[in-house]
Amino acid sequence: MKGLVVKSTGSWYRVLADNRSVFECRIKGKLRLDDSKSTNPIAVGDRVEFTLEDNTRGIISEILERKNYIIRKASNLSKQSHVIAANVDRAYLVVTIHSPQTLLSFIDRFLVSAHAYDIPCTIVVNKYDTLVSEPDITLFEEWKRIYDLAGYELLEVSAHSGHNIQTLKHQMKGNICVFAGNSGVGKSSLIHALDPQTSVKIQEISKAHSKGQHTTTFAEMFELDFGAYIIDTPGIKAFGLLDFDTDELAHYFPEIFRISSRCQFHNCTHLHEPNCAVLEAVERGEIPVSRFENYVSICFDEQTKHRK
Ligand SMILES: Nc1nc2c(ncn2[C@@H]2O[C@H](COP(=O)(O)OP(=O)(O)O)[C@@H](O)[C@H]2O)c(=O)[nH]1
Ligand SMILES: [Mg+2]
Ligand SMILES: [Zn+2]
Incomplete structure (x- = not known):
């Protein structure tokens, strides 16, 4: 059967089956080992395939492909991560x-x-x-x-x-x-x-x-x-920023990204380079000052993080 994971306790998963019945499911042993980087292999929002043990319980045998997921690092130092929600x-x-x-x-x-x-x-x-x-x-x-x-x-x-x-x-x-x-x-x-x-x-x-x-x-x-x-x-409430390279940051500001193709340098950071189309657009009022300032501020935060 197929269904949607609506609750997770880490060892049990509540699955709303496509026929609208609810089952308490466990994971098949092998599935656990697949993604060792994550503290939880299945998250709320995952669509799963499962087999029934009895009228109320089942065993999850497969996670269907995720279209997206929100992840949190278990701690700053740890390589382990926790998936908060999927899809x-x-x-x-x-x-x-x-x-x-x-x-x-x-x-x-x-x-x-x-x-x-x-x-x-x-x-x-x-x-x-x-x-x-x-x-x-x-x-x-x-x-x-x-x-x-x-x-x-x-x-x-x-x-x-x-x-x-x-x-x-x-x-x-x-x-x-x-x-x-x-x-x-x-x-x-x-x-x-x-x-x-x-x-x-x-x-x-x-x-x-x-x-x-x-x-x-x-x-x-x-x-x-x-x-x-x-x-x-x-x-x-506020999912934190991911680790990303600062040269990717402009991708996440659509109006900055759109105009950045007109910068002289293809790897322009839009902070100080000559002939920067973004800086010019800010001057002309075509990119709001608040958006640009927040771009700069996130840029510096990320750089500081990476230098540590
Ligand atoms: N005037 C007004 N007050 C609101 C509205 N929505 C929420 N509030 C008030 O804002 C306060 C916080 O609301 P709450 O729903 O607890 O906020 P939450 O912390 O985001 O969950 C409460 O005193 C609400 O009565 C609204 O549409 N208009
Ligand atoms: Mg509240
Ligand atoms: Zn630029």
Whole structure:
């Protein structure tokens, strides 16, 4: 049978079979050894092939090919890694203009990670009901311009008033999604607005987590009542930057990458080189200053990491 892994404890996997039945599965011994670099060979979101042991239990014999996955290094020094989730269709980065104001550096770092993991990302501006003052509206328009240029969809919503919640549902339908963002931006409220019943289930589990009843950081997937899946895990609030070479970084800033073919040097870092098309575009206001500054800042962080 084939199914979707919706929960993992490290030794047991809960699999939602394509016929909608749920089975508790173990891994066939041999499968464990295949990927020795990862602490967990199977993650939430994986599609697997399994055989039944009895009415409720099964044995996983194969993992189907992943289209993407989010990974975390077990520790800075270790070569081992932990796969947090696989086959994510879309990440929703929830942000707010105020109370709290999300930092653009946080947004840009997140977008780079999502891009590097091959996960399409939508920026969700929550608390739209509170955008009434002129400066707030101006800032919202500015963010819209910045991320439009970068090619990201930015959707304004309100968990409180219900604004654009139907649009969000429509977009999420049939997909495996993750919600990310700083605390206080309204992730829990949005999930509640999307499906109150699932929201209660998630809250109960996260309460259990905070009481220390679960020591692991394994993810769990929930089905929303309109036919979307949401992956919930502490590690997903802001997936960290991967290790990548700084000359790759421009690839993850679409508007910078697009223009970089016009730089004089093919290996231009866009930091100081002569005849750099990117620097010129920043001067002319065609690339937003905040995006360029965050590009530079991530570039330096990565260089420092590699020098250590
Ligand atoms: N005005 C307004 N407040 C909101 C909205 N969504 C969430 N909040 C409030 O923001 C606070 C944090 O929300 P919560 O869902 O716990 O955020 P989380 O930490 O991202 O899960 C709560 O006091 C919510 O009532 C919204 O759309 N409009
Ligand atoms: Mg929350
Ligand atoms: Zn350049």
